[in-house]
Amino acid sequence: MFDTPHSAIDERLSDTKIAAKKVQVFYGDTHAIKDVDINIQPRSVTAFIGPSGCGKSTFLRCLNRMNDTIDICRVEGEITIDGEDIYDPKVDPVQLRAKVGMVFQKPNPFPKSIYDNIAYGPRIHGLAKNKAELDEIVSSSLQKAGLWNEAKDRLDEPGTGLSGGQQQRLCIARAIAVNPEVILMDEPCSALDPIATAKVEELIDELRTNYTIVIVTHSMQQAARVSQRTAFFHLGILVEEGLTQDIFTNPQDKRTQDYITGRFG
Amino acid sequence: MTDITSEDSRKALCNPTTEAVRNSLSRRNRKQVLLQSFGIAAILFAMGMLFILLGSIISSGYHAFTQTHIQLEVYVDPEEIPADGLPRGGFNDVLAAAMAVHFPGIDLADRVAKRELTSILSNGAQFILRDKVVSDPSLIGQTISLSVPASDPYDQLNKGLVERDTPEQFRRIDDAAIARFDRLKELGMVSAPLNTALITNADSRFPELAGLKGALVGSFWALLVCFLISFPLGIGAAIYLEEFAPKNRYSDLIEININNLAAVPSVVFGLLALAVFIGWFGLPRSAPFVGGLTLALMTMPTIIIATRAALKAVPPSIREAALGVGASKHQVVFGHVLPLAMPGILTGTIIGLAQALGETAPLLLIGMNAFITSAATSPFDSATALPTQIFIWADSPERGFVSRTSAAILVLLMFLVTMNAVAIFLRSKFERKW
Ligand SMILES: Nc1ncnc2c1ncn2[C@@H]1O[C@H](COP(=O)(O)OP(=O)(O)O)[C@@H](O)[C@H]1O
Numbered sequence: 231m232f233d234t235p236h237s238a239i240d241e242r243l244s245d246t247k248i249a250a251k252k253v254q255v256f257y258g259d260t261h262a263i264k265d266v267d268i269n270i271q272p273r274s275v276t277a278f279i280g281p282s283g284c285g286k287s288t289f290l291r292c293l294n295r296m297n298d299t300i301d302i303c304r305v306e307g308e309i310t311i312d313g314e315d316i317y318d319p320k321v322d323p324v325q326l327r328a329k330v331g332m333v334f335q336k337p338n339p340f341p342k343s344i345y346d347n348i349a350y351g352p353r354i355h356g357l358a359k360n361k362a363e364l365d366e367i368v369s370s371s372l373q374k375a376g377l378w379n380e381a382k383d384r385l386d387e388p389g390t391g392l393s394g395g396q397q398q399r400l401c402i403a404r405a406i407a408v409n410p411e412v413i414l415m416d417e418p419c420s421a422l423d424p425i426a427t428a429k430v431e432e433l434i435d436e437l438r439t440n441y442t443i444v445i446v447t448h449s450m451q452q453a454a455r456v457s458q459r460t461a462f463f464h465l466g467i468l469v470e471e472g473l474t475q476d477i478f479t480n481p482q483d484k485r486t487q488d489y490i491t492g493r494f495g
Numbered sequence: 496m497t498d499i500t501s502e503d504s505r506k507a508l509c510n511p512t513t514e515a516v517r518n519s520l521s522r523r524n525r526k527q528v529l530l531q532s533f534g535i536a537a538i539l540f541a542m543g544m545l546f547i548l549l550g551s552i553i554s555s556g557y558h559a560f561t562q563t564h565i566q567l568e569v570y571v572d573p574e575e576i577p578a579d580g581l582p583r584g585g586f587n588d589v590l591a592a593a594m595a596v597h598f599p600g601i602d603l604a605d606r607v608a609k610r611e612l613t614s615i616l617s618n619g620a621q622f623i624l625r626d627k628v629v630s631d632p633s634l635i636g637q638t639i640s641l642s643v644p645a646s647d648p649y650d651q652l653n654k655g656l657v658e659r660d661t662p663e664q665f666r667r668i669d670d671a672a673i674a675r676f677d678r679l680k681e682l683g684m685v686s687a688p689l690n691t692a693l694i695t696n697a698d699s700r701f702p703e704l705a706g707l708k709g710a711l712v713g714s715f716w717a718l719l720v721c722f723l724i725s726f727p728l729g730i731g732a733a734i735y736l737e738e739f740a741p742k743n744r745y746s747d748l749i750e751i752n753i754n755n756l757a758a759v760p761s762v763v764f765g766l767l768a769l770a771v772f773i774g775w776f777g778l779p780r781s782a783p784f785v786g787g788l789t790l791a792l793m794t795m796p797t798i799i800i801a802t803r804a805a806l807k808a809v810p811p812s813i814r815e816a817a818l819g820v821g822a823s824k825h826q827v828v829f830g831h832v833l834p835l836a837m838p839g840i841l842t843g844t845i846i847g848l849a850q851a852l853g854e855t856a857p858l859l860l861i862g863m864n865a866f867i868t869s870a871a872t873s874p875f876d877s878a879t880a881l882p883t884q885i886f887i888w889a890d891s892p893e894r895g896f897v898s899r900t901s902a903a904i905l906v907l908l909m910f911l912v913t914m915n916a917v918a919i920f921l922r923s924k925f926e927r928k929w
């Protein structure tokens with residue numbers, strides 16, 4: 231179940247990719263995230279679990295400032311990536327989002343060709359000097375997302391014509407194409423069938439060697455399968471965070487224990 | 496045993512809810528039937544009215560789609576029409592001579608008899624002949640075959656719109672005139688071809704010569720100006736309001752005002768245009784350019800509202816997807832949202848333009864109901880538009896304009912139906928299921 235050797239994880243404990251300190255999020259008067267402190271480690275998968283409405287998505291969307299697009303949303307506290315405050319006025323959210331990619335709950339390919347779906351990000355950021363380079367980015371992104379074999383002969387067909395699971399992997403390829411360091415995934419498998427889910431989970435496990443991945447999931451089995459660390463949220467509070475196997479086998483908090491044994495949620 | 500079961504089932508039936516439902520059931524069903532029949536009656540009434548309307552327009556309008564013509568063998572007499580300097584009266588005399596061939600008893604020196612004879616021909620016949628001769632002077636001295644329109648009273652007669660049983664004094668043409676026309680008919684000189692003049696001629700005082708070209712061209716210029724102004728401005732305003740403007744009291748106020756603007760009676764826009772465009776800016780009266788500006792004022796709210804609805808209908812997941820890979824706000828709007836909203840925007844625009852095409856009152860106020868006998872060559876020339884042309888013709892006393900008014904209405908309706916069909920086609924073709 232936990233295929234990463236213990237020592238390897240311990241080794242990485244010292245370095246931190248994303249650090250959040252005393253983060254508060256408000257939607258108007260609703261206090262959705264309260265005093266969250268968390269350190270997220272590079273090149274590993276961190277899972278956010280918790281009952282629905284507890285603020286997992288809200289907190290995840292703070293990490294690439296997606297909440298900026300919601301008028302009534304206000305974020306306080308400090309979030310740093312590689313030691314740099316992402317809410318600093320000097321930081322442009324556009325630049326941040328190129329570095330912190332996102333995959334959404336419902337697969338949302340653009341109603342364009344598969345090629346254009348992936349080429350869109352590199353194009354707007356000017357990552358390719360010519361067509362050959364762009365082709366290279368598209369094919370390598372599809373390969374990394376494990377979609378190359380299925381898609382290579384139909385790059386001109388609309389992305390919306392793929393199956394749900396393929397669409398979600400296309401969205402992952404699209405995120406990879408701009409060469410991010412962090413990939414945020416908000417319940418990426420909740421709209422997929424079990425076989426497609428297994429493929430995406432396998433993919434997440436592969437991507438972990440190159441990317442820092444934060445995944446929100448409502449499935450505890452999924453958290454256990456793909457993540458090295460797990461954070462449990464409850465009513466906007468980060469209740470407990472630690473190695474996934476510790477959270478699942480030996481939770482310290484009563485609420486965590488109740489949740490993973492299925493007493494609420 | 497049986498007693499008990501029947502007792503039980505009776506009890507079940509007497510359950511108070513069942514009882515209440517059963518009591519009210521027939522009343523409820525009656526209500527439903529009543530409501531349905533009321534709805535059907537309303538639809539039948541509306542359809543009936545539509546049929547009557549269309550029926551009356553078509554039954555009077557179809558007469559205008561043909562025009563009675565007289566076929567003449569005209570000797571272009573060099574005595575009457577010398578090659579140098581074309582005389583005014585000469586052409587009429589040549590035509591009269593061509594007619595008189597078939598009426599040996601008529602003396603062309605008798606001016607009344609001559610006028611009676613040539614009154615069968617349209618007043619425009621001499622100009623048709625002149626244009627022919629001017630474009631080809633070698634015709635002088637030859638006999639040419641010429642088909643010219645008959646004048647309105649004889650056109651009416653030929654179409655059976657003049658009752659021959661009516662006592663002579665109540666008719667526009669007397670028995671002798673009818674006899675002369677019947678003689679031409681016997682000679683096979685009367686035909687009723689398709690009335691192409693209805694499209695190729697501009698307005699005229701003579702119904703048989705009057706056409707819609709001026710109105711069509713005027714409407715075209717006005718709609719073009721209307722489109723070029725209202726489309727970019729409307730879309731720009733809608734994008735700003737929907738995507739960029741902060742949501743506060745001021746944007747609410749603007750929204751309310753735009754919605755109200757769409758409901759302002761069109762005559763008010765006409766008054767505004769008269770005061771501002773013609774009064775202050777000194778733009779020419781009767782010009783399609785001013786008409787287009789006025790119509791743009793009316794069309795813009797429609798386009799803004801349609802565009803905002805189309806932008807709203809683009810699912811947030813597409814915006815999130817683009818933002819998620821680092822697109823900036825304007826890249827999201829212009830690269831994704833706007834293209835996806837385009838079919839809806841175009842549909843709204845076409846419907847707005849169709850409304851503008853049929854709009855009459857504001858054009859009357861800026862003088863687009865003038866009597867103009869040539870088609871505009873630029874949007875600054877005086878012109879009429881389709882609806883104002885209908886208005887002018889409906890107001891004209893000549894009998895021939897009755898059917899021409901209906902025919903013009905049919906032409907206008909055809910354009911409106913076509914535009915709406917295009918809008919429906921666009922909507923169904925590009926409709927997306929997300
Ligand atoms: N756009 C929004 N506007 C207002 N309240 C919101 C919005 N999004 C989420 N919330 C509120 O914030 C809380 C956390 O929501 P969310 O982060 O979506 O929970 P989760 O992803 O854990 O199910 C909920 O109470 C929800 O109602």
Ligand SMILES: [Mg+2]
Nearest residue numbers: 286287288416
């Ligand atoms: Mg969520």
